[in-house]
Every structure is written in C-alpha cells, then in structure tokens.
Amino acid sequence: MSEIVPPEVRPKPAVPAKPSHVAPPSSAPFVPSPQGTGGEGQGSGRGSALLGYIGIDTIIEQMRKKTMKAGFDFNIMVVGQSGLGKSTLVNTLFKSQVSRRSTSWSRDEKIPKTVEIKSVSHVIEEGGVKMKLTVVDTPGFGDQINNDNCWEPISKHINEQYEKFLKEEVNIARKKRIPDTRVHCCLYFISPTGHSLRQLDIEFMKHLSRVVNIIPVIAKSDTLTPEEKTEFKQRVRKELEVCGIECYPQKEFDEDMEDKSDNDKIRETMPFAVVGSDKEYQVNGKRVLGRKTAWGVVEVENPNHCEFSLLRDFMIRSHLQDLKEVTHNIHYETYRAKRLNDNGGLHPISSSGHDTQESNL
Amino acid sequence: MLEPLEERLDQPLPAEDQDKEYVGFATLPNQVHRKSVKKGFDFTLMVAGESGLGKSTLVNSLFLTDLYKDRKLLNAEERITQTVEITKHTVDIEEKGVKLKLTIVDTPGFGDAVNNTECWKSVADYIDQQFEQYFRDESGLNRKNIQDNRVHCCLYFISPFGHGLRPLDVEFMKALHEKVNIVPVLAKADTLTPLEVKKKKIKIREEIEQYGIKIYQFPDCDSDEDEEFKQQDQELKDSIPFAVIGSNTVVEAKGKRVRGRLYPWGIVEVENPAHCDFVKLRNMLVRTHMQDLKDVTRETHYENYRAHCIQSMTRMVVKERNRN
Numbered sequence: 001m002s003e004i005v006p007p008e009v010r011p012k013p014a015v016p017a018k019p020s021h022v023a024p025p026s027s028a029p030f031v032p033s034p035q036g037t038g039g040e041g042q043g044s045g046r047g048s049a050l051l052g053y054i055g056i057d058t059i060i061e062q063m064r065k066k067t068m069k070a071g072f073d074f075n076i077m078v079v080g081q082s083g084l085g086k087s088t089l090v091n092t093l094f095k096s097q098v099s100r101r102s103t104s105w106s107r108d109e110k111i112p113k114t115v116e117i118k119s120v121s122h123v124i125e126e127g128g129v130k131m132k133l134t135v136v137d138t139p140g141f142g143d144q145i146n147n148d149n150c151w152e153p154i155s156k157h158i159n160e161q162y163e164k165f166l167k168e169e170v171n172i173a174r175k176k177r178i179p180d181t182r183v184h185c186c187l188y189f190i191s192p193t194g195h196s197l198r199q200l201d202i203e204f205m206k207h208l209s210r211v212v213n214i215i216p217v218i219a220k221s222d223t224l225t226p227e228e229k230t231e232f233k234q235r236v237r238k239e240l241e242v243c244g245i246e247c248y249p250q251k252e253f254d255e256d257m258e259d260k261s262d263n264d265k266i267r268e269t270m271p272f273a274v275v276g277s278d279k280e281y282q283v284n285g286k287r288v289l290g291r292k293t294a295w296g297v298v299e300v301e302n303p304n305h306c307e308f309s310l311l312r313d314f315m316i317r318s319h320l321q322d323l324k325e326v327t328h329n330i331h332y333e334t335y336r337a338k339r340l341n342d343n344g345g346l347h348p349i350s351s352s353g354h355d356t357q358e359s360n361l
Numbered sequence: 362m363l364e365p366l367e368e369r370l371d372q373p374l375p376a377e378d379q380d381k382e383y384v385g386f387a388t389l390p391n392q393v394h395r396k397s398v399k400k401g402f403d404f405t406l407m408v409a410g411e412s413g414l415g416k417s418t419l420v421n422s423l424f425l426t427d428l429y430k431d432r433k434l435l436n437a438e439e440r441i442t443q444t445v446e447i448t449k450h451t452v453d454i455e456e457k458g459v460k461l462k463l464t465i466v467d468t469p470g471f472g473d474a475v476n477n478t479e480c481w482k483s484v485a486d487y488i489d490q491q492f493e494q495y496f497r498d499e500s501g502l503n504r505k506n507i508q509d510n511r512v513h514c515c516l517y518f519i520s521p522f523g524h525g526l527r528p529l530d531v532e533f534m535k536a537l538h539e540k541v542n543i544v545p546v547l548a549k550a551d552t553l554t555p556l557e558v559k560k561k562k563i564k565i566r567e568e569i570e571q572y573g574i575k576i577y578q579f580p581d582c583d584s585d586e587d588e589e590f591k592q593q594d595q596e597l598k599d600s601i602p603f604a605v606i607g608s609n610t611v612v613e614a615k616g617k618r619v620r621g622r623l624y625p626w627g628i629v630e631v632e633n634p635a636h637c638d639f640v641k642l643r644n645m646l647v648r649t650h651m652q653d654l655k656d657v658t659r660e661t662h663y664e665n666y667r668a669h670c671i672q673s674m675t676r677m678v679v680k681e682r683n684r685n
Contacts, residue, residue: 055648057457127387200496317385321392
C-alpha cells in the first residue's frame with residue numbers, strides 16, 4: 001500500500017476580502033461607558049438594574065445542562081499483583097459492584113500466562129449525572145516467575161485506545177461525540193512490604209508514567225502501623241523522584257498558583273495508603289465499612305485509619321475532570337504528534353471505504 | 362452467602378448514613394465548568410444587512426457597549442466606490458466572574474451599491490476562511506492554543522419598509538444558510554404598528570419556507586421540562602423574525618430611566634416586551650441559546666465544511682496520481 005501524503009493544496013481564495021480591522025481588544029474587563037448621567041450600563045455587579053445586566057453568566061448553566069444530558073465517560077485501569085485488593089477497592093470507590101472479584105485462582109483456572117486485559121463497563125447515576133464507568137483489569141500482572149516486559153500488553157492496550165480515538169477524529173464523517181475509551185487513570189497497587197518499591201513497580205511506572213496518568217496506592221495498608229506508613233511513603237516518594245517518575249498530578253501541568261498549592265498538598269500525601277472493604281460493621285452505634293479483626297475494626301472511611309477517603313475525594317470529587325483533561329490534552333496529543341511525525345501526515349479516511357481513497361494509517 | 366452490601370438496601374438509611382451512599386461524581390459538572398470559567402468563553406456574532414437598518418445600535422444595546430464610538434458615516438458619494446468590507450470588533454465583557462470575549466463581525470457596504478450582484482460573496486468567503494483556519498489548526502501538530510474565530514451566529518436585518526423579503530434578502534440567506542446559523546431580525550420595528558408587525562412576520566415566515574431557507578432552528582424541549590419553559594420555548598419559535606428596536610440613549614419614562622427612543626407621540630422602550638422583541642432576542646442569544654449556537658456551528662456547519670474540504674482534497678490527490 002503506497003503512502004499518500006496529501007499535497008499542500010489550498011482552496012483558491014476568491015475575491016480577497018479587504019484586510020479586517022481589529023480594534024485592539026481591551027486588556028481589562030470592559031466596563032461600558034455610562035449613558036447619560038449616573039452609572040447605568042455597568043456590566044458587572046449591579047444585577048438589579050435591568051439596564052445593567054446582560055446575562056452572560058448564564059452560559060455556565062447552558063453548558064451544564066448540555067453536558068448533563070450527554071453524560072460522562074470515565075475509564076480507570078487497575079494494575080497490581082493478584083490478591084492486593086484491586087477489585088474490592090474499585091467497588092468501594094464507586095459503591096457498587098462494578099468489578100468482579102476473583103476470590104482466588106481455583107484449581108481449574110490457570111494463572112494466565114500473559115497479562116490479560118479485561119474491561120467491564122457500567123452506567124452509574126448520581127444526582128442526575130450519568131457516568132459510564134469502565135474498569136480495566138489486568139489479571140496476571142506480576143504473577144509469573146519471569147515478569148519481564150509484563151507491562152507491554154498494558155502499554156499496547158493504552159496506545160490502542162489512543163489510536164481508536166485518533167482514527168475517529170480523522171474520519172470524514174465524525175461522530176458528534178467520539179466514544180472515549182482512553183484510559184483516564186491508572187491505579188497502581190504497591191505491595192505493603194514496608195521496605196521500598198520493587199523492581200517491577202519501578203519498571204512499570206517508568207514505562208507508563210508518560211503515557212497515562214498513574215496514581216500509586218499502597219494496598220492493604222492495614223498491615224502497616226502509622227509510623228511504618230509514614231516511613232514507607234517517604235521512601236517511595238524518594239525512589240520515584242530519583243528514578244524521574246512523575247505520577248499524577250504532574251508538577252509540569254499545574255496551571256496556576258491555586259492549582260499548584262492544591263496539588264502540592266496532594267503530592268505530599270501520595271501514595272495513598274488504602275484499605276478496601278464491602279462489608280459493614282457496627283462501630284459506636286454507627287454502621288461503617290470495614291474489616292473486622294480480633295483486635296478491632298479497621299474503618300475504611302475513617303481518615304485516622306487509612307487514606308481511602310482522601311483518595312476518593314481526590315480522584316472523584318475534585319480531580320475527575322482534570323484526569324480526563326490531562327489525558328486528552330497531553331497524553332493523547334503526545335501520541336498524536338508522534339503519529340503525525342512518524343507517518344509524514346495523516347490521510348483522512350472515509351467511513352464508506354470509497355475506493356478512490358486509501359489510508360496510510 | 363448474602364453479600365452484606367445487598368442487605369443494606371432493604372432498610373431505609375438514617376440521614377447521616379445517606380452521605381455514605383454518596384460517591385461524589387455528581388460534582389463532575391462543576392469540575393468541568395470550573396475550568397471553562399477560568400478560561401473564559403468566546404462568541405462571534407455577525408451582523409448583516411443594508412446600511413441604516415440599526416445594526417450597530419442594536420449591537421450596542423444588546424451588549425451594553427459602545428463599539429462604534431468613532432465611526433464615520435460615509436455619504437452617498439463616498440459610498441459609490443466602496444465594496445463590501447468585513448470588519449471585526451472585539452470586546453471583553455465580564456459579569457459575575459464570567460468572562461466573555463465577544464467578537465462582532467460587521468459587513469459595511471452590503472446591499473448599498475446600485476448593482477448588488479454577489480455582494481454576499483465576501484461574507485461567504487470570510488466565513489469559509491475562518492473554517493479553513495480552524496481546520497488547519499485542528500489538523501496541525503500543536504493544538505494547545507487554537508483560536509476559534511468561526512462565526513457562531515449571523516443576525517440578518519430585514520428592512521421593515523418592504524413587503525416581506527426582498528430578492529437580496531433571499532439570495533443572501535440562501536448563500537449562507539449552510540455555513541452559519543442565520544437568525545432573521547425585523548429591523549426598526551418602531552415604524553410598524555403591532556398589527557403590521559404580526560402580518561409581516563407571518564409573511565416573512567411563509568417566504569422563508571417557500572424559498573427553502575434554513576434559518577437557525579431552536580432545539581426542541583425535552584419532554585421532562587416544565588410547562589412554563591415549554592410555553593416560553595414555543596413563544597420564541599413563534600416570534601421569528603424578531604422585531605427589534607435598538608437605542609444608544611437613555612430616556613425618562615414613567616419616572617424610570619430606560620433605553621429608548623423619544624418621539625413626540627410617545628416613548629418607545631427597548632426593553633419593554635410589549636413594544637418589541639428585543640428582550641426575547643437578547644435572552645435567546647445570550648441567556649438560553651448561546652451554547653447551542655456554538656454547538657450547531659461546531660457540529661453541523663463546520664463538519665460540513667470539513668467533509669467537503671477533505672473530499673475535494675482527496676479528489677485532487679487522486680487526479681495527481683492518475684496523471685503520473
């Protein structure tokens with residue numbers, strides 16, 4: 001298949017329009033000159049005077065209505081050795097059975113020889129907002145004797161989603177809303193050894209931190225005492241820094257001072273030490289999600305016991321949209337730029353497979 | 362073994378536990394819009410129509426600005442040699458923390474010559490150029506700061522002095538209805554009595570349908586909207602073309618200061634819904650349909666242009682190949 005590079009064809013301009021005059025845009029918010037006497041015509045503040053209020057702030061309401069009707073997509077990938085509580089955590093995060101828990105490998109089920117990619121989608125609704133949540137599981141990761149390159153199927157899956165999106169974007173007849181299967185967030189589960197990161201952890205994050213947003217979590221952290229937790233976290237952060245691995249939220253994408261200070265606070269507490277559970281117990285007359293042991297009940301949502309609430313608030317209540325945007329504006333654009341450079345240009349393909357058009361993708 | 366999770370659902374939860382049911386992604390719309398508010402919005406409005414129909418005055422009234430302060434009005438002789446120009450004025454407006462970058466595209470000289478054949482061509486070319494620029498930017502390598510200059514809405518001013526649409530009106534709208542959202546406006550409506558306004562509107566609507574002109578269609582209401590909203594929506598649809606009056610001056614009427622026009626026989630108030638459709642137009646343009654106008658431009662007009670562009674590009678490539 002020969003490569004086609006579309007020639008630099010410019011649609012011929014007809015009668016050139018006279019050069020447009022652009023009045024210098026005012027740098028400060030424009031306050032319209034008052035008509036007659038008094039201060040009518042002021043655009044900001046005085047909403048009471050009918051003269052003074054245009055109604056631009058309602059555009060937010062208009063946008064909100066539209067986006068709520070359309071619904072949201074969110075794709076989360078969980079990576080970690082089996083038995084680290086990945087499925088339980090996802091179920092706890094979204095308060096529904098979105099991830100099928102495999103209790104243990106039964107005798108008949110073999111541990112997969114290579115890392116598999118399993119995607120499950122659910123539509124969950126809350127407060128009138130519909131979200132299509134897709135959980136991508138990676139059974140088999142890190143479970144072999146020889147785990148060389150076990151991140152490759154994962155990396156391949158992530159790039160395949162970018163490729164799918166790119167193909168849709170380049171299409172002639174584009175859909176109004178391109179279905180978004182790109183992985184927005186990858187939760188990486190660190191085993192709570194208390195010592196340091198394992199070689200596999202570092203290799204995985206090195207290879208994938210520039211391709212997808214990675215949020216590392218310390219799994220099953222109820223095996224660590226508070227002091228051990230703090231030490232372990234410090235060591236992990238230091239190791240990540242030494243290896244040059246940037247997890248989400250990446251420092252380089254902080255947009256302004258407000259973002260930076262918010263994100264710095266988060267970065268100080270990462271990786272989050274979490275505990276997941278879908279069982280409830282009575283503690284002090286209240287029902288809580290937790291794990292009951294002979295020496296007490298570990299409460300999942302108690303910030304003194306573990307950082308599950310922090311993770312949930314961070315991921316869902318404040319940075320959900322940001323995760324999607326970083327994926328779209330940065331990771332996806334990086335992929336796209338690489339593709340454009342490699343192929344010397346993308347040739348748009350028609351969905352009808354017209355025989356005069358060839359694709360060089 | 363019954364999962365304890367399912368047991369929970371049978372009993373009603375006490376209030377404090379209800380918060381535990383809450384995952385929290387209902388805040389997603391707020392997260393989305395926080396970013397947009399920080400960035401600010403933009404909107405490009407084109408006004409087209411013969412000179413003297415009150416276009417500039419209406420724009421000033423709509424956005425409470427004075428964009429045309431230093432305008433020099435040409436006399437008839439000076440205007441003979443003028444061709445249709447395209448001028449752009451940009452203004453930043455801020456209200457309650459929301460920033461809007463408003464661009465007004467004007468078309469001075471339209472319809473003013475003796476021979477007005479194809480005077481809409483430069484307008485159509487301008488719109489296409491904005492599409493082309495966006496298409497290039499979108500297909501380029503660095504897409505971080507794409508400037509969106511596409512025209513989101515075109516207010517077309519129909520003269521109140523004729524009997525409905527004139528041939529120029531029809532030709533203009535037909536040339537542009539597939540490139541931009543056209544909202545027809547009946548200008549200087551204070552020269553007409555209410556009955557005349559009503560009759561003209563009916564006539565114009567009939568002619569629009571008769572000539573197959575596709576003006577901007579308001580999206581239909583959802584079935585779950587309340588009755589009041591549906592009624593307002595229907596009223597809006599029945600008011601096309603909007604009969605408007607604009608004013609740059611404030612007059613005193615019934616003890617209040619209002620934007621209006623002072624005549625010996627009375628005062629016309631711009632913002633009085635009984636006097637004209639200005640309020641309806643402004644609400645539609647700014648408060649209810651601004652986002653939809655942008656969406657239709659993006660999803661329909663721009664996509665049509667893009668598909669057309671790609672197809673013609675491919676045809677040229679094939680021709681080149683066949684020649685070699």
